[in-house]
Amino acid sequence: MSDLLERLRGRGWRLTSQRRVVAEVLDGEHVHLTADEVHARAADRLPEISRATVYNTLGELVALGEVLEVATDGRARRYDPNAHRAHQHLVCSGCGAIRDVHPHGDPLAALPAAERFGFAVTAAEVTYRGLCPDCRP
Amino acid sequence: MSDLLERLRGRGWRLTSQRRVVAEVLDGEHVHLTADEVHARAADRLPEISRATVYNTLGELVALGEVLEVATDGRARRYDPNAHRAHQHLVCSGCGAIRDVHPHGDPLAALPAAERFGFAVTAAEVTYRGLCPDCRP
DNA sequence: TCCTAACTTGGACTTTGTCCAAGTCAACAC
DNA sequence: GTGTTGACTTGGACAAAGTCCAAGTTAGGA
Numbered sequence: 001m002s003d004l005l006e007r008l009r010g011r012g013w014r015l016t017s018q019r020r021v022v023a024e025v026l027d028g029e030h031v032h033l034t035a036d037e038v039h040a041r042a043a044d045r046l047p048e049i050s051r052a053t054v055y056n057t058l059g060e061l062v063a064l065g066e067v068l069e070v071a072t073d074g075r076a077r078r079y080d081p082n083a084h085r086a087h088q089h090l091v092c093s094g095c096g097a098i099r100d101v102h103p104h105g106d107p108l109a110a111l112p113a114a115e116r117f118g119f120a121v122t123a124a125e126v127t128y129r130g131l132c133p134d135c136r137p
Numbered sequence: 138m139s140d141l142l143e144r145l146r147g148r149g150w151r152l153t154s155q156r157r158v159v160a161e162v163l164d165g166e167h168v169h170l171t172a173d174e175v176h177a178r179a180a181d182r183l184p185e186i187s188r189a190t191v192y193n194t195l196g197e198l199v200a201l202g203e204v205l206e207v208a209t210d211g212r213a214r215r216y217d218p219n220a221h222r223a224h225q226h227l228v229c230s231g232c233g234a235i236r237d238v239h240p241h242g243d244p245l246a247a248l249p250a251a252e253r254f255g256f257a258v259t260a261a262e263v264t265y266r267g268l269c270p271d272c273r274p
Numbered sequence: 275t276c277c278t279a280a281c282t283t284g285g286a287c288t289t290t291g292t293c294c295a296a297g298t299c300a301a302c303a304c
Numbered sequence: 305g306t307g308t309t310g311a312c313t314t315g316g317a318c319a320a321a322g323t324c325c326a327a328g329t330t331a332g333g334a
Contacts (some may be wrong), residue, residue: 014300014311050314057171074214078229090256103247106173110240111265117236123266128248151331187283
């Protein structure tokens with residue numbers, strides 16, 4: 001993730017302690033935190049960080065393509081730092097747990113031209129749903 | 138949609154004017170309204186209907202499997218009455234327009250057992266994203 | 275026609291997210 | 305180092321989306 005910070009600096013980002021902390025919190029794989037969770041963890045290291053800054057920073061990371069925004073339920077958006085490796089999400093209908101998964105084939109290929117209605121289609125997001133081992137009956 | 142009301146009565150639903158109006162508003166294909174839009178249209182016919190009742194009724198219809206809840210963005214949930222015919226959604230990144238689409242093949246089949254992590258996977262929701270003809274450059 | 279559990283209502287409240295004026299500070303120039 | 309400045313941060317107010325509840329109403333069976 002430290003390369004991320006360097007990359008962002010290369011793009012003209014000002015490297016503040018707040019942005020550093022947000023980037024650190026998002027470090028890793030299989031991370032799918034809500035903005036408030038990011039704020040809570042960031043505040044552990046930098047207690048005076050404000051919600052507005054966390055929202056701003058997450059929005060910038062998404063705009064730069066460094067972080068993915070995922071809407072797996074109708075609740076809070078989640079932020080996925082694993083933006084550079086194509087993947088989809090498997091969500092537990094019981095407890096809400098999320099896993100990154102890698103289906104085979106390109107989901108985009110399954111949509112025939114006749115079903116595109118003149119859209120310039122650029123992406124396909126797949127959410128698989130089911131019960132995780134802990135929630136199975 | 139009148140069969141819907143009959144079906145629901147068969148399941149022990151009390152058939153109130155509020156529920157009837159919500160079901161009527163949701164009638165049709167290619168309908169993807171937010172709860173507040175449903176409330177606004179319902180209030181045209183039944184001005185005193187409350188938001189709480191609309192939320193309750195939508196929640197019940199979803200629980201009964203008669204209506205699908207779709208989260209195409211991180212904003213308001215949308216309600217799709219076309220629950221009995223398998224389909225996916227194509228969303229315009231510019232204006233938010235939504236179309237029902239029918240990709241070929243079963244998206245569930247693309248997820249190998251090794252990528253299911255012990256989940257009992259039951260559904261796959263695909264959101265295709267792109268620019269609609271009106272929003273294309 | 276009456277009764278009652280089920281339904282509806284309005285409003286208070288929570289969660290999630292946005293906006294803004296005022297204050298702060300990273301990075302550059304010197 | 306020091307100064308400067310525009311970008312960044314802050315807290316609080318606000319907005320949008322959704323939940324909850326006590327009190328009032330009513331569909332449908334007896």
